Amino acid sequence: MKIGIITGASSGLGKEFVRQSLKAFPEIEEFWLVARREEKIRKNVESLDGAKFKIVPLDLAKDDSYKEFSALLKEENPDIKLLINNAGLGFWGAVKELPVHQQINSVDVNVKAVSALTAICLQYMKENARIIFVSSIASFVPNAYMTVYSATKAYINSYARALRYELKKQKISVTIVCPGPMDTEFIERGGVRSKTFKKLPYCNVEKVVKGTLKAAKKRKFVYTNKMFYKFYRVLAKILPTAWLVPVAKT
Numbered sequence: 001m002k003i004g005i006i007t008g009a010s011s012g013l014g015k016e017f018v019r020q021s022l023k024a025f026p027e028i029e030e031f032w033l034v035a036r037r038e039e040k041i042r043k044n045v046e047s048l049d050g051a052k053f054k055i056v057p058l059d060l061a062k063d064d065s066y067k068e069f070s071a072l073l074k075e076e077n078p079d080i081k082l083l084i085n086n087a088g089l090g091f092w093g094a095v096k097e098l099p100v101h102q103q104i105n106s107v108d109v110n111v112k113a114v115s116a117l118t119a120i121c122l123q124y125m126k127e128n129a130r131i132i133f134v135s136s137i138a139s140f141v142p143n144a145y146m147t148v149y150s151a152t153k154a155y156i157n158s159y160a161r162a163l164r165y166e167l168k169k170q171k172i173s174v175t176i177v178c179p180g181p182m183d184t185e186f187i188e189r190g191g192v193r194s195k196t197f198k199k200l201p202y203c204n205v206e207k208v209v210k211g212t213l214k215a216a217k218k219r220k221f222v223y224t225n226k227m228f229y230k231f232y233r234v235l236a237k238i239l240p241t242a243w244l245v246p247v248a249k250t
């Protein structure tokens with residue numbers, strides 16, 4: 001069975017990835033949708049058709065979830081055509097003040113789970129499969145007051161870049177998307193009340209997903225929505241990081 005796996009499918013970008021992936025990848029017979037809020041996923045897919053859906057309720061912050069996921073794959077032995085590592089979260093505040101468990105939770109979901117799930121899924125991927133990682137503009141320059149979050153997204157970029165090289169011969173493509181702020185539950189959940197965040201241009205969820213799927217189909221490595229952020233990415237490459245840290249603080 002040809003399947004697609006989308007993490008963080010219960011809200012925001014993930015919910016939209018489910019909707020648009022149905023059209024973008026008509027060859028996929030079943031989508032496995034991962035998140036904790038099972039009921040929310042169920043409601044999201046109620047009116048969708050074009051493929052079957054399997055809801056996989058997992059808390060990706062827990063190591064046991066990888067074992068559970070791995071066992072499920074072993075049982076069904078699918079052909080994974082698409083993996084979208086979208087689940088993620090980040091908290092706003094100083095490292096000294098934010099609860100440690102929140103900081104570690106974002107490392108567990110954004111770094112550990114992404115690395116574990118990718119390695120597990122690769123065992124079931126063949127030529128022409130695609131992997132998408134949801135990164136952020138926060139990955140371009142270290143963001144003070146979203147210090148852990150921006151570091152986790154920088155990890156994603158580095159990991160994806162190296163993985164893309166490893167998978168070249170196997171013709172498995174790797175794409176990262178680096179969106180700017182979007183109006184999703186992310187902001188509320190992360191307690192983001194930063195003035196910088198409010199001033200930045202917001203990205204449209206539908207457009208970000210459309211552009212990402214198009215880039216993945218073309219086997220492009222990076223997709224960044226909006227000229228403003230494309231320019232920021234270039235600046236981050238050419239200017240010394242130490243100059244940009246004060247500007248990029250959230």
Ligand SMILES: NC(=O)c1ccc[n+]([C@@H]2O[C@H](COP(=O)([O-])OP(=O)(O)OC[C@H]3O[C@@H](n4cnc5c(N)ncnc54)[C@H](OP(=O)(O)O)[C@@H]3O)[C@@H](O)[C@H]2O)c1
Nearest residue numbers: 008010011012013035036037060087088181182184185186
């Ligand atoms: N919104 C922004 O401004 C922005 C900007 C750049 C990048 N991003 C990135 O975009 C991605 C999607 O975020 P979003 O903006 O769509 O926010 P969102 O609406 O809060 O979605 C986050 C998703 O991650 C899932 N998730 C969180 N913790 C989880 C856990 N422990 N186990 C399993 N799933 C978990 C959530 O599902 P459950 O709660 O149901 O488990 C939810 O489906 C993230 O990687 C985020 O870093 C967001």
